[in-house]
Amino acid sequence: MALSDFPKPPVNFTIDHPAWQAWFNRLAVFFTTAAVAHSDLQAVQQADPTSTDTTRDAHVSDNDLKLAADHRSNIDNPHSVTQLQLGISAFASTLLDDADAATARATLGITAPSASGSILQAPEDIETAKVDITTQIPTDETVPQSSEGTELLSVTMTPGDANNTLLIEWSVSAFCAYTGTNNHRMVAALFQDGTCIGAVASGIQSPGNNFTIVLPGKIQMLAGTASSTTFTVRVGKSGSDAATTYVNAASTTTTLFGGTMPESFLRVIEIAA
Numbered sequence: 001m002a003l004s005d006f007p008k009p010p011v012n013f014t015i016d017h018p019a020w021q022a023w024f025n026r027l028a029v030f031f032t033t034a035a036v037a038h039s040d041l042q043a044v045q046q047a048d049p050t051s052t053d054t055t056r057d058a059h060v061s062d063n064d065l066k067l068a069a070d071h072r073s074n075i076d077n078p079h080s081v082t083q084l085q086l087g088i089s090a091f092a093s094t095l096l097d098d099a100d101a102a103t104a105r106a107t108l109g110i111t112a113p114s115a116s117g118s119i120l121q122a123p124e125d126i127e128t129a130k131v132d133i134t135t136q137i138p139t140d141e142t143v144p145q146s147s148e149g150t151e152l153l154s155v156t157m158t159p160g161d162a163n164n165t166l167l168i169e170w171s172v173s174a175f176c177a178y179t180g181t182n183n184h185r186m187v188a189a190l191f192q193d194g195t196c197i198g199a200v201a202s203g204i205q206s207p208g209n210n211f212t213i214v215l216p217g218k219i220q221m222l223a224g225t226a227s228s229t230t231f232t233v234r235v236g237k238s239g240s241d242a243a244t245t246y247v248n249a250a251s252t253t254t255t256l257f258g259g260t261m262p263e264s265f266l267r268v269i270e271i272a273a
Contacts, residue, residue, distance in 0.1 A: 009023055095107050119269060119271060120164065121269075121270045122267060124265055125267075126263050126265045130246055130247065131246070131248065133174070133246070134244050136148065136149065137237075139238040146191055146194045146195075146232075146234070149189065149234035153233040153266035154231070155267070156229070156230040157231075158226070159229070161223065161226055162223050162224055164270050164271060165223065167220050167271060168190065168269075170217050170266040171215065172215040172235055172247060172264045174213050174248075175211075175212045175251065176212075176237070177243055177250075185201050185238040186215060186245055187199060187237070187238050188217060188234070189236075190217060192229060192230070200216070201238065212261075223270065232266075248261065248263065
């Protein structure tokens with residue numbers, strides 16, 4: 001039996017005519033008892049808009065329905081297309097497979113943004129050995145030069161952003177074997193790439209006595225660059241006498257106060273803008 005065996009009522013009959021109702025009933029019986037060819041489906045007329053029948057996919061087999069449901073549920077990659085077939089590079093493939101934003105940033109080599117005021121890095125140089133200082137840095141109105149004094153500490157770092165803040169701290173622990181008759185001072189000067197950006201000095205005016213001294217300093221400044229930069233601390237004596245200064249120790253010892261005297265250090269702290 002085919003759809004051609006179900007002639008339609010005359011076209012001048014309204015949809016609520018008994019002939020149309022009988023025709024719909026016969027079709028319903030036909031579709032529930034017979035397999036329907038695609039050519040037959042093409043001949044099916046528009047459904048009755050007033051029908052209350054809620055049956056879905058009545059003309060599809062249970063197996064076909066399952067295949068369709070499985071296809072719809074596989075929303076990730078229903079056709080199993082590989083990234084290679086799509087022309088995606090190995091790097092992009094890794095990025096696509098990353099589980100979260102943090103992993104993706106690591107793949108791209110991008111660091112997460114830091115909160116304002118957080119410490120990003122704090123490289124430092126610590127000098128623990130005894131260092132003899134015989135060179136001078138004059139205590140006058142001139143800016144200390146990179147050729148004056150002796151370089152004691154050095155830190156090379158690269159700021160993450162030119163707008164970040166650098167907090168630079170240093171401290172020099174020294175002992176002066178002073179036996180002269182003139183005033184004697186010690187100077188510690190901070191340099192950035194060979195240019196002095198800060199200096200501290202201290203000394204004694206009572207001749208004929210040895211003395212210990214700690215020269216601390218601190219400077220806060222805008223990084224001003226995202227390129228590599230080097231900070232150094234140079235130490236020198238200041239005076240006309242021939243006294244030698246010893247960093248981290250006394251003249252006749254390798255330590256001072258049994259090694260409890262603070263070590264000399266230079267630290268550069270980068271703070272996020």
